[in-house]
Amino acid sequence: MRTNSPQTITIRAFAKINLDLQILGVRPDGYHELRTTFQSIALSDTLTFTKTRGPFRIECDDPSCPTDQTNLIWKAAGRVLRLARRRDAPSGVTVHVEKNIPMQSGLGGGSSDAAATLRALCVLWRVNASAAELQHAAASLGADVPYFLEGGTALGFHRGDLVYPLDDIAPAWAVVVVPEFGVSTKEAFAWWDEANNRRERRDRQQRREGKRRANDLEAIVAEHHPIVFKLVHTLFRNGAFHASLSGSGSAVFGLFRRRSDAQATARLLAGPRTFVTPTLSRKRCLRLAAT
Ligand code: C5P
Numbered sequence: 001m002r003t004n005s006p007q008t009i010t011i012r013a014f015a016k017i018n019l020d021l022q023i024l025g026v027r028p029d030g031y032h033e034l035r036t037t038f039q040s041i042a043l044s045d046t047l048t049f050t051k052t053r054g055p056f057r058i059e060c061d062d063p064s065c066p067t068d069q070t071n072l073i074w075k076a077a078g079r080v081l082r083l084a085r086r087r088d089a090p091s092g093v094t095v096h097v098e099k100n101i102p103m104q105s106g107l108g109g110g111s112s113d114a115a116a117t118l119r120a121l122c123v124l125w126r127v128n129a130s131a132a133e134l135q136h137a138a139a140s141l142g143a144d145v146p147y148f149l150e151g152g153t154a155l156g157f158h159r160g161d162l163v164y165p166l167d168d169i170a171p172a173w174a175v176v177v178v179p180e181f182g183v184s185t186k187e188a189f190a191w192w193d194e195a196n197n198r199r200e201r202r203d204r205q206q207r208r209e210g211k212r213r214a215n216d217l218e219a220i221v222a223e224h225h226p227i228v229f230k231l232v233h234t235l236f237r238n239g240a241f242h243a244s245l246s247g248s249g250s251a252v253f254g255l256f257r258r259r260s261d262a263q264a265t266a267r268l269l270a271g272p273r274t275f276v277t278p279t280l281s282r283k284r285c286l287r288l289a290a291t
Contacts, residue, residue: 007051009124012289013116014151014280015043015107016144017174017246017253020214023192027159031143032189036156037166038147040280041174041253042288045113046098047073049120056090062099072110072141073097076117079137084127093124102273104182106247108148114141115148116289135163144247151289152282168281172255173262175240177231178273179250183221188248191220218245228252231269238265255279 019037027033056077058067068074077090095117101109115138122129129137131149138145143159155164213219222228228245235243235254239261243254256262259276266276280288 009049009120011047011049011116011120012044013047013101013109013112013148014040014285014289015101015109015112015176016040016147017107017176017251018215018244019153019169019242020244021216021247023216026193026196031159032192033158034143034156034160036160038144038154038156038163039169040151040153040282040285041107041176042277042280043101043107043176043275044288045101045109045116047113047116047120048096049117049124050094050096051092051124052094053092056092057094058097059094060097060099062097062103065097065099065103072114072145073117075141076114076137077121079141080118080121080125080127080129083122083129083133083137084125093121102178102182102251104184105178105251106183106185106245106249107176107178107251108144108247111142111144112148114138114145118149150282151285152280154282165282168283169279171281172241172257172279173259174253174255174275174277174279175235175262175266175269176246176251176253176275176277177235177269177271178275179225179227179231179252180273181225181250183225183249185248188217188221191224192217195220195223214242214244215246217248221245221249225250234269235265238268240265 016038019039021036024033101107135146139161143161146161147163150163153166153168231252232243240254245252262276266274
């Protein structure tokens with residue numbers, strides 16, 4: 001986190017991929033019990049928090065990104081005030097967001113921005129929160145948000161919000177392909193619930209394909225968007241040692257040992273939203289967050 005002056009803080013919010021994602025069941029609250037492995041990648045949004053007069057404001061270079069109270073950045077600002085035992089609404093800060101992580105892609109952009117906001121505003125507003133308080137505030141914002149306080153390679157349990165840091169994986173290059181459509185997480189889990197009722201059919205389909213997928217949502221999302229399977233197959237065919245849907249999609253990634261192999265595959269897949277980006281260790285994630 002860079003403190004340009006006491007008035008401004010700039011922080012990078014990194015995206016994640018899910019190396020795997022298992023759905024263990026449906027919880028009484030309607031959420032899904034998960035076991036997932038999160039991994040940071042270098043694709044990032046950049047958030048600049050500046051003390052200003054007047055109301056809380058969010059400015060974003062991407063016009064499709066909401067800048068009102070529905071944005072998790074706004075909600076995170078409210079949580080920081082609660083941590084300071086204040087009841088007023090956020091004010092006196094303008095947040096500029098340089099948005100590079102595509103929305104509704106399963107790369108966690110909104111959640112990462114929210115975690116970055118918790119960290120930055122605790123500094124800007126001099127709020128002393130314990131790690132446990134921050135984790136709790138993060139979990140109240142969304143299932144993925146606690147992971148982004150951690151970064152690197154980590155296991156997520158429960159809704160994905162109970163996070164256990166793991167040893168970092170060996171560095172790799174990710175080719176991330178984001179199709180032109182987005183997938184709503186809520187909708188993807190609802191598709192999974194529906195499919196649960198016709199599970200036998202899906203199991204037969206998986207047996208036919210001869211392999212279990214790393215992400216339990218992949219086959220369901222591919223039923224609605226067949227391009228997902230095609231992309232995963234293409235990434236494997238071109239030498240990826242691992243390829244999968246990320247989260248609930250729509251992004252698909254492949255991992256490569258060598259940058260040149262990743263770049264060659266990305267050229268082949270050429271699209272406006274195809275990225276070649278390294279995986280990040282927890283240490284690098286924290287260091288680079290400070291831009
Ligand atoms: O927590 P978050 O707001 O990111 O989740 C979005 C939606 O995804 C939830 O409203 C829920 O429908 C679904 N979800 C789920 N099980 C999870 C995580 C998310 O059903 N473990």
